[in-house]
Amino acid sequence: MNEYNFAYLDEQTKRMIRRAILKGLAVPGYQVPFASREMPMPYGWGTGGVQVSAATLTPEDTFKVIDQGADDTTNAVSIRKFFENTAGVETTEETEKATVIQTRHRIPEAKLREDQIIVYQVPIPEPLRFLEPRETETRKMHSLEEYGLMHVKLYEDISQHGAISTAYAYPVKVLDRYVMDPSPIPKFDNPKLEMDAIQLFGAGREQRIYAVPPHTKVVSLDFEDYPFEATKADHPCDLCGAEDSYLDEVIMDDAGNRMFVCSDTDYCRSRREAGHVGRLVEENTA
Amino acid sequence: MTAQTQFSGGFQNAPVQAAHAFRAAMTVMARPGEIRDLKGAQPPKPLSIAAGTLLLTLCDPETKVHLAGAFNTDALREWLTFHTGAPISQAAGADFAVGSWAELSPLSTYRIGTAEYPDRSTTLIVECDALQQAGAILSGPGIKDTARLSLPDAPALQANAALYPLGCDFFFTCSDRVAALPRSTQINVEA
Numbered sequence: 001m002n003e004y005n006f007a008y009l010d011e012q013t014k015r016m017i018r019r020a021i022l023k024g025l026a027v028p029g030y031q032v033p034f035a036s037r038e039m040p041m042p043y044g045w046g047t048g049g050v051q052v053s054a055a056t057l058t059p060e061d062t063f064k065v066i067d068q069g070a071d072d073t074t075n076a077v078s079i080r081k082f083f084e085n086t087a088g089v090e091t092t093e094e095t096e097k098a099t100v101i102q103t104r105h106r107i108p109e110a111k112l113r114e115d116q117i118i119v120y121q122v123p124i125p126e127p128l129r130f131l132e133p134r135e136t137e138t139r140k141m142h143s144l145e146e147y148g149l150m151h152v153k154l155y156e157d158i159s160q161h162g163a164i165s166t167a168y169a170y171p172v173k174v175l176d177r178y179v180m181d182p183s184p185i186p187k188f189d190n191p192k193l194e195m196d197a198i199q200l201f202g203a204g205r206e207q208r209i210y211a212v213p214p215h216t217k218v219v220s221l222d223f224e225d226y227p228f229e230a231t232k233a234d235h236p237c238d239l240c241g242a243e244d245s246y247l248d249e250v251i252m253d254d255a256g257n258r259m260f261v262c263s264d265t266d267y268c269r270s271r272r273e274a275g276h277v278g279r280l281v282e283e284n285t286a
Numbered sequence: 287m288t289a290q291t292q293f294s295g296g297f298q299n300a301p302v303q304a305a306h307a308f309r310a311a312m313t314v315m316a317r318p319g320e321i322r323d324l325k326g327a328q329p330p331k332p333l334s335i336a337a338g339t340l341l342l343t344l345c346d347p348e349t350k351v352h353l354a355g356a357f358n359t360d361a362l363r364e365w366l367t368f369h370t371g372a373p374i375s376q377a378a379g380a381d382f383a384v385g386s387w388a389e390l391s392p393l394s395t396y397r398i399g400t401a402e403y404p405d406r407s408t409t410l411i412v413e414c415d416a417l418q419q420a421g422a423i424l425s426g427p428g429i430k431d432t433a434r435l436s437l438p439d440a441p442a443l444q445a446n447a448a449l450y451p452l453g454c455d456f457f458f459t460c461s462d463r464v465a466a467l468p469r470s471t472q473i474n475v476e477a
Contacts, residue, residue: 006301014301015346018308019381022344023405025315026455026468028427032405056312058305143401175427175470177451198316213316213428213470 007054008086013037017055017209021200024211029174030142031125031208039204046079046104047204049121053102056117056200057083062090064098069106069246069263076104095266105168107189109245109267112197114214120183122203125210127171127181147179150221158226167231173219174212182218188232188246193218235260240271241278292364295328297342307343311457314466319424319433321417324464327369330361336459337384337411342369344409345382350375354385357413384411387438393445398452407469409455412438417460423474424467435465440475447473 005011013035020034039047057063063083067076071093079102080091092098095110102119112118124130128138131149141147150171157164170187174180182193183201193199199212212218222228233247238259245267247260259280262268272281297303303326310322329338345351351372353362363374377383377395390410399407414436421436422443435458437443446453446469453469 006305011300011304012346012348014304014308015344016348018312019344019349020405021312022315022409022455023407025312025428026470027404027451028470030404030451033403055308056305058309059302139402198312211316215430216427 004086006059006087007057007083008039009037009051009054013051014055017051020209021052021055021211024200024209025198025213027178028212028216029172029178029180029210031203031210034207034209036204036207041078041082043205044123045075046102046121048202048206048209049102049104049119049204050079050082050202051204052119052200052202052209053083053100054087056119057087057089057100059087059089061099062092062097063087064092064095064101065103066101066106066108066264066266067104068248069108069267070265072265093266094270095264105184105186106246106263107185107192107195109242109262109264112195114196116197118195118197118199120185120199120201122181122183122201122206122208124169125181125201125203125206125208127169127179142178145177147173147221150179151223154221154223154226158223164222164226164228170228171221173221175217176219179221180210180212180218186232186246187220187228188230190218190220190228191230233260236278237262237268237271238278238280240268240276242268242271242276290328290330290361292330292361292368295330295338295365296369297326300342303339304343307339310464311340311343311466314457314464315428315455315468317428317433318426318467318471319419319429319435319465321419321463321465323462324459325462330359330365332356332359332413333362333365333384334413334459335462336464337413337457339462340411340457340459340464341366341372341382341384345370345372347371347373349381350379352377352380352383352385352408354383355389357385357389380408382409382411384413386413391439391442393442393454396454398446398449398454401452404451404453407452407454409457411457411459414438414458414460417458417463417465423476424471425474426471427468429471435467437467437473440473443467444473447471 396408
């Protein structure tokens with residue numbers, strides 16, 4: 001612990017990140033360029049989120065990390081250990097007890113509070129990137145509020161599939177101004193983007209930070225005749241019976257058996273501890 | 287030499303004190319109208335504890351700082367240079383500007399960012415005689431319904447908000463307390 005500066009990064013790097021976060025909060029949804037550092041983990045493993053967390057953490061914080069909703073996957077475990085070692089902060093798996101939550105591709109099911117901060121790991125922060133590869137062009141499109149291309153993309157979804165088939169990283173418009181990539185969260189989570197907590201987004205490889213303050217208007221793009229729909233697998237959780245949570249589908253064997261289980265492991269665990277029972281648990285105890 | 291020298295009054299434990307200070311600064315910027323304690327630095331007068339702490343937390347050799355009017359003293363320049371290495375600049379090119387509202391005015395002097403880079407705008411640290419959750423009615427990002435904050439000059443700040451997504455962002459400091467007003471906040475003055 002003593003070998004590292006608090007939270008790993010040097011102070012000048014933290015100041016640079018902190019300035020970017022403040023400008024990001026002042027212009028919600030706008031991607032602030034920052035001088036992303038090399039981190040002791042590969043790109044794609046949350047280097048942006050880690051840098052934002054490092055600049056945000058205080059020694060009194062309780063830190064939670066989730067990867068696709070789960071606290072116990074490789075990415076979550078390694079980042080949690082990283083901050084246990086370099087910042088000495090308390091860590092938890094319980095959403096309620098956490099003050100700072102770093103997440104890869106999910107928003108916890110439990111409603112986040114005013115005193116919580118959620119940090120998203122973002123792979124490609126530019127929502128227009130797959131439609132227009134040139135940064136000079138996408139920057140101009142944001143400055144001119146020229147988002148027609150995005151609507152064309154959603155329209156092509158409808159013309160090919162009969163519905164908007166974009167299921168994750170579903171584009172949103174923040175404060176009626178900037179179109180923003182909410183990171184690859186399932187579109188089920190999009191309505192939660194209007195929340196009480198501070199939301200910070202970090203993209204390490206792409207060197208961008210952006211933010212959404214609490215209670216900020218965030219609208220998922222759609223059409224009048226094809227309104228946005230937050231979808232999930234039409235199933236209850238097989239372990240806890242929850243019908244309101246986002247589910248992972250797990251293949252059980254070669255015979256085509258499968259189970260649906262809450263992607264948010266803490267939510268599922270707390271429901272089971274409260275006595276809720278799903279299909280598989282019922283079958284096993286019967 | 288008086289008790290306050292350019293070498294004293296900095297953070298005793300920079301990583302931890304700066305982290306606490308940033309948490310306060312981020313909270314008020316994300317929730318306009320909130321007032322938080324902000325301390326850690328002991329800057330030379332007339333700079334307040336909150337403004338001094340903010341400068342130590344956010345400024346370094348990469349940020350130009352403008353000290354307005356009565357704040358542009360030898361003692362303060364030396365203190366800031368020793369602790370942050372930030373170059374002192376004119377108002378026009380500054381990343382941060384510190385002073386009383388009267389000395390910082392007019393707002394048109396400061397950078398408001400460009401259409402493609404709205405983040406390249408000045409952050410003003412306005413020293414106030416009082417800081418209260420009263421006065422102008424605020425609404426917008428970070429505010430559930432409405433909030434109130436004592437603002438030095440509502441019309442000028444309304445004009446700044448009208449520039450959105452361009453514009454300056456503000457911290458208001460008083461003694462060891464801080465509040466903030468980003469450009470995204472809508473301001474209403476009671477009729």
